Amino acid sequence: MQKVRVGITIGDINGISPEVIIKSVYPQEMLDFCTPVIYGSSKVVSYHKNIVQSEDFAYQSLQTAERLNPRKVNVINCWEESVNINLGRATEESGRYAYIALDRAVRDLKDGLIDVLVTGPVNKHALRLANFPAVGHTDYLEEQFAGKSLMVMVSDVMKLGLVTDHIPVSQIAHDITKETVRKKLDLFIKCLQVDFGHEQPTIAVLGLNPHASDHGAIGTEDDEIVGAVILEQKKTGHIVMGPYSADGFFGSGAYRKFDGVLAMYHDQGLIPFKTISFGYGVNFTAGLSIIRTSPDHGTAYDLAGKNESDPTSMRHAIYAAIDTFKRRKEYIELRENPIKKQPKMSESLEAIAGNDGYRDDR
Numbered sequence: 001m002q003k004v005r006v007g008i009t010i011g012d013i014n015g016i017s018p019e020v021i022i023k024s025v026y027p028q029e030m031l032d033f034c035t036p037v038i039y040g041s042s043k044v045v046s047y048h049k050n051i052v053q054s055e056d057f058a059y060q061s062l063q064t065a066e067r068l069n070p071r072k073v074n075v076i077n078c079w080e081e082s083v084n085i086n087l088g089r090a091t092e093e094s095g096r097y098a099y100i101a102l103d104r105a106v107r108d109l110k111d112g113l114i115d116v117l118v119t120g121p122v123n124k125h126a127l128r129l130a131n132f133p134a135v136g137h138t139d140y141l142e143e144q145f146a147g148k149s150l151m152v153m154v155s156d157v158m159k160l161g162l163v164t165d166h167i168p169v170s171q172i173a174h175d176i177t178k179e180t181v182r183k184k185l186d187l188f189i190k191c192l193q194v195d196f197g198h199e200q201p202t203i204a205v206l207g208l209n210p211h212a213s214d215h216g217a218i219g220t221e222d223d224e225i226v227g228a229v230i231l232e233q234k235k236t237g238h239i240v241m242g243p244y245s246a247d248g249f250f251g252s253g254a255y256r257k258f259d260g261v262l263a264m265y266h267d268q269g270l271i272p273f274k275t276i277s278f279g280y281g282v283n284f285t286a287g288l289s290i291i292r293t294s295p296d297h298g299t300a301y302d303l304a305g306k307n308e309s310d311p312t313s314m315r316h317a318i319y320a321a322i323d324t325f326k327r328r329k330e331y332i333e334l335r336e337n338p339i340k341k342q343p344k345m346s347e348s349l350e351a352i353a354g355n356d357g358y359r360d361d362r
Helices: 019-026 043-051 094-112 122-127 137-144 169-175 178-194 209-216 221-235 247-251 266-277 313-334 349-353
Strands: 004-009 032-039 060-063 073-077 118-119 151-152 161-162 202-206 239-244 262-263 284-285 292-295
Touching: 004 292, 004 313, 019 043, 019 137, 019 313, 032 043, 032 094, 032 313, 043 060, 043 073, 094 122, 094 137, 118 284, 118 313, 137 284, 137 292, 151 178, 151 266, 161 178, 161 266, 178 202, 178 221, 178 262, 178 284, 202 221, 202 247, 202 349, 209 221, 209 239, 221 239, 239 247, 239 349, 247 266, 262 266, 284 313, 292 313
Parallel strands: 004 032, 004 118, 032 073, 060 073, 118 292, 161 262, 202 239, 202 262
Antiparallel strands: 151 161, 151 284, 284 292
């Protein structure tokens, strides 16, 4: 079977992104699982290679992804000119080259030259300085692949989706409507089924207000909007519970009883997720026709150039992309040919990389 071709964008060249990418694809064992394809510049990779002090880290420098070497790390030169690297700073230049690398990887993904996309961390301010045409990666990918996505944070203990993500707090309640919650919940159910193998997923939905509105004492949204959508889903046979008060839900460890948790807004979900799973979690973009993952951290400018960054989350993002690609393919094949037997666990990455494809290398 052909190895999965994993496109990895260089991210912000002034942050830790190139460093964690090099550390993730450097071990020889990574080449047993996939063909890594770094979108950026061999000059930038060489600069950060010296920071990592991995003299024997070898890669193939290419102009296009048409002739990848499956036995080596491949670096696609998305630009030829030398660039100024200002470690620890958000600059127009760092935003511009992150954009160039992403755009090139997306085009190759559309053309079938790579199978999945793993994006290195970027700085939204730097992207804005470079006139990036979207708020961030996810919005850009929605436009490029004409779909509506769901941000899902994944670790070996939790899969957490968000109804709203990168919007101001003042806008959250306005955006929580029956239609929005219903659409995001539908995407989450499909994601858990297709991408993570839960045929009949159990899902907990968090309330919008403190104490899930306390039966109308602290707002009506949880009864009239969130609760109403949960009831609809139950009537269609889905196992959806809630709305739950977020503080007690995470504090009691109730999240362990569910295949997925749907939060109403960014901080409601990501603060507990990163408290529990930071450093080995993965940001997964569900709902699109393509597979995209990224690490659970940002550019970490304070660590740039110090060779102190932990590559675990980036490595898990790569494993997650590979695993999801295989699961989606298997899901489609089984439904096209229902008689076909499920492959043995030993034939999949789960047996190699552990639960949900993530290695326990914390």
